[in-house]
Amino acid sequence: MTDWRKVLERVDEYRWELPVTYKAGMLVPARVYADEALLDVLLEEQALEQVANVAMLPGIVWRSLAMPDIHWGYGFPIGGVAAMRVADGVISPGGVGFDINCGTRILKTNLTYDEVAPRMVELVNQLFRDVPAGLGGKGPLTLDDAELDQVMLRGSSWMVEQGYGWPDDIEVTESRGALAGADPGAVSARARLRGHSQLGTLGAGNHFLEVQALDEVYDRQVADAFGLGEPGQVLIFFHCGSRGFGHQVCQDYLDVMETASTRYGISLPDKQLACAPINSDEGRSYIGAMNAAANYAWANRQYIAYWVRRSFAKVFDRSAEEMGMHMLYDVAHNIAKIEKHVFEGNEIEVCVHRKGATRAFPAGHPEVPERYRSVGQPVLIPGDMGRYSFLCVGLEQAMHETWGSTCHGAGRIRSRHEAKRVLKGVDVARRLAEAGIIVRAHNRSALAEEASEAYKDVANVVSVLDSAGIARRVARMRPLGVIKG
Amino acid sequence: MGSFEVFEHTADAGVIAEGRTLPEVFVEAAKGMYSLMVSLPTVRPDLRREVDAEGNDLEHLLTNWLLELLMLTETEGLVFSEFHVSIADGKLHGVAGGESLDEARHDPQAVVKGVTRHLLSVEPADGGYRARVIFDL
Numbered sequence: 001m002t003d004w005r006k007v008l009e010r011v012d013e014y015r016w017e018l019p020v021t022y023k024a025g026m027l028v029p030a031r032v033y034a035d036e037a038l039l040d041v042l043l044e045e046q047a048l049e050q051v052a053n054v055a056m057l058p059g060i061v062w063r064s065l066a067m068p069d070i071h072w073g074y075g076f077p078i079g080g081v082a083a084m085r086v087a088d089g090v091i092s093p094g095g096v097g098f099d100i101n102c103g104t105r106i107l108k109t110n111l112t113y114d115e116v117a118p119r120m121v122e123l124v125n126q127l128f129r130d131v132p133a134g135l136g137g138k139g140p141l142t143l144d145d146a147e148l149d150q151v152m153l154r155g156s157s158w159m160v161e162q163g164y165g166w167p168d169d170i171e172v173t174e175s176r177g178a179l180a181g182a183d184p185g186a187v188s189a190r191a192r193l194r195g196h197s198q199l200g201t202l203g204a205g206n207h208f209l210e211v212q213a214l215d216e217v218y219d220r221q222v223a224d225a226f227g228l229g230e231p232g233q234v235l236i237f238f239h240c241g242s243r244g245f246g247h248q249v250c251q252d253y254l255d256v257m258e259t260a261s262t263r264y265g266i267s268l269p270d271k272q273l274a275c276a277p278i279n280s281d282e283g284r285s286y287i288g289a290m291n292a293a294a295n296y297a298w299a300n301r302q303y304i305a306y307w308v309r310r311s312f313a314k315v316f317d318r319s320a321e322e323m324g325m326h327m328l329y330d331v332a333h334n335i336a337k338i339e340k341h342v343f344e345g346n347e348i349e350v351c352v353h354r355k356g357a358t359r360a361f362p363a364g365h366p367e368v369p370e371r372y373r374s375v376g377q378p379v380l381i382p383g384d385m386g387r388y389s390f391l392c393v394g395l396e397q398a399m400h401e402t403w404g405s406t407c408h409g410a411g412r413i414r415s416r417h418e419a420k421r422v423l424k425g426v427d428v429a430r431r432l433a434e435a436g437i438i439v440r441a442h443n444r445s446a447l448a449e450e451a452s453e454a455y456k457d458v459a460n461v462v463s464v465l466d467s468a469g470i471a472r473r474v475a476r477m478r479p480l481g482v483i484k485g
Numbered sequence: 486m487g488s489f490e491v492f493e494h495t496a497d498a499g500v501i502a503e504g505r506t507l508p509e510v511f512v513e514a515a516k517g518m519y520s521l522m523v524s525l526p527t528v529r530p531d532l533r534r535e536v537d538a539e540g541n542d543l544e545h546l547l548t549n550w551l552l553e554l555l556m557l558t559e560t561e562g563l564v565f566s567e568f569h570v571s572i573a574d575g576k577l578h579g580v581a582g583g584e585s586l587d588e589a590r591h592d593p594q595a596v597v598k599g600v601t602r603h604l605l606s607v608e609p610a611d612g613g614y615r616a617r618v619i620f621d622l
Contacts, residue, residue: 045495072495074603074619098599098621135522135558135586135596194559204596205622206496244559247599247621251552254602255545271602415493416595416622443593485596 004043014468026055030064050077053269059089068461069411075272078356081405086349092275093253095353097334101297102241104380110324113213113232124481126311133485134442139200152184155295156302164306173330177298183288195245200303204485209238211481218473225375242297249293329378333358333408352403360394360406360471383458397469406471410458419454441484489517499619508570510614523591528566530582538577543607595622
């Protein structure tokens with residue numbers, strides 16, 4: 001086992017570097033964002049070895065980056081960012097993850113905690129019925145092939161045209177809810193089969209839908225720009241992705257890339273890093289299929305938003321419009337995107353892999369919705385179901401250091417089994433209820449796996465990136481009602 | 486008789502399956518995978534589904550076998566507890582016995598979303614074979 005403390009070089013209080021000399025084959029150094037306490041936690045596992053492996057991939061520029069919520073993944077760590085030159089770099093499905101465009105969305109309301117709390121059980125039950133989750137969860141919509149093509153090509157926009165959302169939702173979705181260049185022809189029949197009836201479903205694992213209350217505002221000016229009111233305001237925060245459809249795309253292209261890696265003579269320290277040049281048939285096909293899956297994920301979150309509005313309307317007997325259920329933002333945290341960045345004074349085109357990392361563009365960036373452009377892009381950072389989640393805003397420094405990226409959540413510290421062991425005999429649902437949090441899950445016995453004990457304190461993770469000047473804290477939200485798979 | 490054992494991998498979990506023959510190992514890997522999802526003894530093998538899989542090598546064949554099963558789980562809502570496997574000329578033919586998922590009876594656990602290649606292996610061991618596979622949960 002490597003003694004990481006001896007290998008890592010301290011840059012400052014929040015930045016650590018793994019020199020390029022750490023391992024033969026590294027093309028650039030690796031950088032870790034963490035304070036002393038978080039560093040201790042992340043050094044316990046071998047995630048840093050994976051960060052070093054990513055630094056070996058052809059065309060990587062600047063650094064292989066690790067966010068404070070990093071943990072061991074397959075090939076690529078979860079919580080990593082890596083940018084490869086489009087001209088001579090590679091793209092890797094492992095650098096995106098199985099759940100392509102897993103991401104988060106926040107809807108606002110003009111309701112207050114006092115209005116909603118007395119109806120919380122009823123509301124959570126309604127949401128639990130309307131937003132299917134868990135094993136084999138089927139959505140209320142079954143698409144034919146032509147409709148699935150539209151979802152792949154047009155994402156959120158197509159859903160809104162079908163009546164599942166408000167035109168304004170598109171304005172506040174990353175990439176307006178659809179990436180150009182999606183190629184339904186690059187998607188397998190098996191992926192289609194899995195994708196036909198899963199729109200509107202949450203999935204399982206760490207996916208969730210929460211009714212939250214605004215708890216604390218750290219930056220009033222930015223909170224105003226995001227349309228947030230006073231503490232007690234009720235919000236809806238949910239986390240999910242492209243479901244079986246995206247998983248199948250990933251799985252299919254791991255096969256393609258394994259062959260491609262050999263064909264292009266790319267030597268890999270781990271099979272799961274399989275990749276192909278961005279400018280190759282395999283690379284282009286994967287990008288076409290990945291973009292289709294990313295658009296599927298945006299359509300999925302759009303459809304869930306539609307059902308959330310319906311659930312609220314049913315329970316409170318008022319229209320979603322009357323309750324001000326506008327979207328705040330929707331952002332991906334498992335994706336690879338071709339972006340233009342300034343590096344060492346020159347504009348370069350790179351493929352930014354964000355695997356368990358959130359885009360965090362600053363004020364003035366043309367990709368930030370117009371209404372937020374004077375303050376920066378909203379960054380949605382879920383915590384765990386027992387504590388809180390954060391809303392942050394991207395800062396200029398992120399463009400200089402992290403390709404405009406930040407963390408994506410708390411990061412797991414206990415394996416599922418260990419969490420269950422620690423919580424043996426504890427009724428997690430009852431404990432949450434005693435804390436005023438109503439939880440409904442398809443799998444009650446697995447709730448321990450998702451309890452606070454399983455995760456780092458997201459406040460510490462967010463604080464490191466705030467202090468490092470990457471993304472500033474804007475507000476904290478606390479859970480009131482939780483839906484789990 | 487083969488056996489399987491579940492192990493932890495931070496956010497996910499894996500299975501080590503052992504058996505005297507390759508088909509036995511493939512059967513144990515499938516049982517291991519469903520043991521992560523449901524309480525196996527509660528699943529009645531009332532329905533049967535036939536599965537065919539191919540692969541470039543044994544690891545690939547194992548991955549594809551498990552993925553075929555997951556596909557049935559996802560598209561038909563079935564969970565399985567009994568498996569028969571035969572392998573000839575690198576091709577697998579399998580039969581899986583199970584039933585529709587019943588949340589009240591099957592004690593649902595994690596949902597296996599994918600089969601990773603991370604640390605994947607199928608190797609001769611102790612006069613038989615041992616396979617290791619990590620799942621995306």
